[in-house]
Amino acid sequence: MRAVIVEAPGDVDVLTLGEADTPTPGPGEVLVRTVASGVNRADILQRQGHYPPPPGVTDIIGLEASGVVERVGEGVERWKEGDEVVALLSGGGYAEFFVAPEGQLIPPPPGVDLVSAAGVLEVAATVLSNLRVGNLAHGEVFLVHGGAGGIGTFATQYAKALGAVVAATAGSEDKLRHCREHGADFAFDYHGDWVSALKEATGGADVILDIIGAKYLEANVKALKKRGRMVVIGLQGGVKGTLNLGLLLSKQATISATSLRFRPAAEKAEICAAVEAQVWPMLGDGRIRLSPETRIAFDDVRAAHELLSGGSNVGKIVLVH
Template sequence: MSLPDEMEVVEIAGSGGPEVLTPARRPVPHPGAGEVLIRVAWAGVNRPDALQRAGMYAPPPGASDLPGLECAGEVVAVGEGASWRVGDMVCALLPGGGYAEYVVTPGAHCLSVPKGMCLQQAAALPETYFTVWTNVFDRGGLQAGEVFLVHGGSSGIGTTAIQLAREWGARVFTTAGSDEKCAECERLGAERAINYKTEDFGAILKDVGGADLVLDMVGGRYIPENVKLLKEDGRLVMIAFLGGPKAELNFAQVMVKRLTITGSTLRPQSDAAKADIAKSLKTNVWPLMEVGKVGPIMDQSFPLPEAAKAHARMESSAHIGKITLKVAGG
């Protein structure tokens, strides 16, 4: 396949708001050993992209400085040792570089586009499903019958966590910022969606005996509330700090209830760790996706040159589910 020398991209011109996202041209990258080059049809938009744009989340060493942590498209070149073939349609977790017509990523971080799913939907899968699987099931150890609380239920992470926890037989509770968002969360399988602007999520969880597991992307004042509402041997998993990373906490509660507090970020993890998550998803989640039991909830899409509008929508928190960018041939 003949490839161009240059490609259209959106780069970060300098730390700041959405307006610093700037269309540009860059050389087309080439895959190294174990890597694949993907012609990007669609790219997902995620909170870490905005943090990077704001100068608060630097790419790991060796990663592209372009934003974009997930995509779907066609494999157009294969490095030595990669298991994919030219022409394969994949969705992929990326170390960066997704806001571009072409991107390189380890072949082990790619998954086949699920049967019956379009490329736009597939582009909305990797970042959220990798994150939810490793934090809710690997770190959090969610089991059938347990009470699970996920904050931010209408986000990409939240809508994914609700569906997967529901399929695992958990009792799912969530918080969201409007009655419309709460209704969508309950449609997806939440037993109770709590409008945090008008209701006390701590009191509601205590009324059902507390939570076994909390997945929190808010932090700040939510942290002590999460600890209070956890049952004995409960687990708190932190994945972001939209409300700030600091809180005053009574650790006597942690000791008395034998709580576990943990957390992770996905991007800095090793290639091997991400490959293991991909294998788990292929085994445990992709079969559910291919029969329509779980899948991405889609919000708005924007052309790649309008990435700034996509970021503005995400940061408005008006969206429900995933925002995507139409790139090449989408």
């Protein structure tokens, strides 16, 4: 099959189209012919050698994809040849075919075509699973950084649908408007003193979803309310930061760091089921609206990575096969 091959970590040039063995579905697994592959920031990190796949996983990049079931392995009950699916993957999405455990496949969201659907599950599963870690409750204050990004836009709408008061940070007037248009009650420019602004407006955050890491660690702890929970899922602002444990203790607060990719398959399946049950209806009735995705031909994978790295793109990028 055709697949994106990376011989050695590096810049976009290391992404080359080549041939790989078509994978064979084991017991409980499903072979899917790819329609489109979602492109995620983690893919760039993996290409650069900073985010190796978990043990036993293909080294072909790609954390999500959509497609049509080609063949099912032993014991697979839900799926049959010809079914349309989206998949949450530990790797392997940048290829003509991929295999996934039965539970990591769900139907595309209602009314969304398979190409658009390729870029939805990873962000939905990330947001749903991590707001569970933060245990966000109705009426609580939720803060998300990068409010105009893929995770931020989704998290804002999802948290609103859960009944939270939502605050988002972003770096330009356009992006702040994007946050408000997607339901953020408050949008703060991160170039300013967003901690004070947040506290003044809301008293502080009960739950923070953070993709920045070290750079925001001290500010995030300051921004937390008593009993606040901070969930770190990205490290775009560095790895090692200063933690004021005295402040954390006086707030009785918690910092969790999690990622979807390294969770065991059973948990991923449970998360996919929750996305299908809880998030797909929100997409169906418009409580969550997706920004139009940017479609790029599979052969132009380098252009897709360049576009995502550039940071100017709004909405998801998908590779069309």
